[in-house]
Amino acid sequence: MSAKKKSKEDKDDIEILQEKLQSIKGREGIIGYILRGSSSASIDLKDPTKIINYAILSATAFEAGQDLSATFEIGEVDTILLEGENAKLLSIMVDSNRLSIFMEKNVDHNELCKDLNLT
Amino acid sequence: MNKDQYAVALKNALTEVRNICPDVSHSFIFTKDGMIIASDPETEEKAMEKMIHSFQSIAEKADTIGNLKAFYVDGKKGKVILSNVNDMYLALAASKNADTAYLHSITRVIIPTVLKLLETINPTPIQSTPSRQLVVDTLSGFFIGDSVQIDTELLEEWAKLLDQKGVNEVEIEAFGGKATQCKVKEINDPQLKGKGMVRIPEKVCKTLEVKKGELVKVKPAST
Numbered sequence: 001m002s003a004k005k006k007s008k009e010d011k012d013d014i015e016i017l018q019e020k021l022q023s024i025k026g027r028e029g030i031i032g033y034i035l036r037g038s039s040s041a042s043i044d045l046k047d048p049t050k051i052i053n054y055a056i057l058s059a060t061a062f063e064a065g066q067d068l069s070a071t072f073e074i075g076e077v078d079t080i081l082l083e084g085e086n087a088k089l090l091s092i093m094v095d096s097n098r099l100s101i102f103m104e105k106n107v108d109h110n111e112l113c114k115d116l117n118l119t
Numbered sequence: 120m121n122k123d124q125y126a127v128a129l130k131n132a133l134t135e136v137r138n139i140c141p142d143v144s145h146s147f148i149f150t151k152d153g154m155i156i157a158s159d160p161e162t163e164e165k166a167m168e169k170m171i172h173s174f175q176s177i178a179e180k181a182d183t184i185g186n187l188k189a190f191y192v193d194g195k196k197g198k199v200i201l202s203n204v205n206d207m208y209l210a211l212a213a214s215k216n217a218d219t220a221y222l223h224s225i226t227r228v229i230i231p232t233v234l235k236l237l238e239t240i241n242p243t244p245i246q247s248t249p250s251r252q253l254v255v256d257t258l259s260g261f262f263i264g265d266s267v268q269i270d271t272e273l274l275e276e277w278a279k280l281l282d283q284k285g286v287n288e289v290e291i292e293a294f295g296g297k298a299t300q301c302k303v304k305e306i307n308d309p310q311l312k313g314k315g316m317v318r319i320p321e322k323v324c325k326t327l328e329v330k331k332g333e334l335v336k337v338k339p340a341s342t
Contacts, residue, residue, distance in 0.1 A: 053183045060180050064173035065192045071169045072145060072212035074194030081191040082177065084184025102184070 014097060018042060020116050021101075029104035031087060034058050036098045045102070057082070058100035061091045081109065092118055125237055129157035132233045136225055137161070142217035144197070148209050148230070151178070156207060170210050174201055189226075202226035205234050249280055250338040253317035257324050257331045266302040267291065268318035269337065274305060277339045288340035291317065293327040300340050 014037065021033050025044055032045030034055060045051055065080040080091040083105070090109045091100045101112065133146045137159050145166060147158030153171045155164075174190065181187040190201040200211045200222055209230050213222060251273065258268070267289060277286045292298040301323060306312050317337050319327070329335055 050183055053180070057177070057180045057183055060177050064177050064190075067169060067173050068192050068199045069194050071166050072197065072199050074192065074199060074212065074215075075196030077192060077194050079191075079193045081189075081193075082181065082184060082187065083189040083191075084181055084187055086185035087183070089184055 013095065017094060017097075017099070017116065021099075024112065024115060027107075029107035031102035031104065033102065034098075034100045035094075036100075038096055054100075054102060057089060058091060058098070061089060061100070062098055065091070079113075094118065126157045128237055129233065130159070132230065133157060133159040136229065140213075140217065140221055140225070142214045143211055143222075143225070144214065145212040146210065148204070148207050149174075150207050167210070170199075170201070174208065174210075198222075200226060204231050205238075207234070249277060250336050251315075252334050253315055253337050255324065255329050255331055255333045255335055256311065256316045256318045258318045258320045263320050264302075265320060265323065266304045267320070267323065267337075268304050268306040270312055270314075270316070271305040272313070274303065281339060286339045289337050290340050291319070291323075291327060292336040293329045294334065294336075295328050297327045297329075299323060299326050 014035075018035065021035065021042075021044070024030055025032065031047075032043070032054070034045075035042045036058075043051060043055070045054055061080050061082055062077075065077040069075065069077050077093060079093075080089075082089040082091075085105075087102060087104055088107075088109065089100055089102050090112070091098065092113070093099075099118075101109075103109065103112070129148055133148070136146060137143050145159065145162040147162050147167050147170075148156045149167070149171055150156060153175060155167055155171075158167060174187075177190060178187045186203075188203045190199075192199040195215070197212060197214045198217065200209075200213070202209050202211075204226070209226055211222060211225065253269070269289065274286050278284065286303060288300055289303045290298060290300050301319075306316065306318060311318070317335060319329070319335075324330065327335065
């Protein structure tokens with residue numbers, strides 16, 4: 001497969017994922033998401049005033065995930081889940097893109113992954 | 120319970136978790152401040168420090184989701200779980216095949232139960248046996264037997280301290296280093312009571328290599 005073709009397929013996959021993210025963002029308990037690629041990012045959060053805080057937490061989660069993967073030799077990171085008192089963050093590597101979904105604590109994140117075809 | 124006993128008990132609990140579930144490769148417990156309380160014997164300090172650093176960097180940015188309660192990293196070859204237990208954090212690293220339900224039972228049931236037990240249990244303090252220096256008086260005669268004699272008040276005091284009905288045997292140690300254990304009775308001669316004496320049969324004096332008027336250390340024998 002040529003690099004150009006692969007790139008186009010990846011782009012299509014991301015577009016499909018973005019459509020799915022749009023469909024789940026209105027669900028009860030979903031706070032929003034950040035999808036970060038190598039050159040662009042899509043952010044959709046209910047409270048835009050907290051974009052920076054969410055973005056920093058998302059980046060830190062990925063960074064910590066990589067560090068712990070290296071320390072405990074658990075291989076390439078698939079998912080990271082942070083649970084707080086009020087909400088949780090699910091971070092997933094989708095090809096070379098980093099997806100972080102913020103949700104209320106009671107949302108079933110496993111179900112969400114299934115709906116996004118990320119399992 | 121003092122900190123050392125607490126740490127040893129937790130270390131044993133973590134070691135047992137690892138024995139029961141060999142998929143768990145590393146486990147340790149630390150406070151929010153980053154102080155390591157206990158770890159299994161296999162986990163290196165450097166790995167723990169890295170984990171704590173990662174935890175702290177996330178914890179300080181986690182206001183948007185509330186205080187950090189748990190942190191899971193799922194990798195292609197294994198997983199890392201960090202879970203809040205009371206006011207501490209339990210960190211576990213396990214292989215990919217580790218039973219998730221079992222790992223959750225460790226983080227949510229077993230370790231919290233152990234911590235709760237440790238906090239509620241008050242171990243019986245190790246009582247230091249009271250020792251007294253007494254002046255030797257020799258007992259001689261055919262019918263003296265093998266028992267030594269001590270003041271009633273002292274025997275009662277020891278019994279009270281040790282929460283026992285009475286003291287039946289004592290350990291006697293001479294300053295020369297010789298020691299022996301004998302049955303004990305109350306001093307029966309009213310003239311000798313209350314003088315800080317221990318009346319020792321001659322035979323026992325020979326064993327201890329002590330003479331009348333010398334000092335010996337006497338304490339209740341451990342039962």
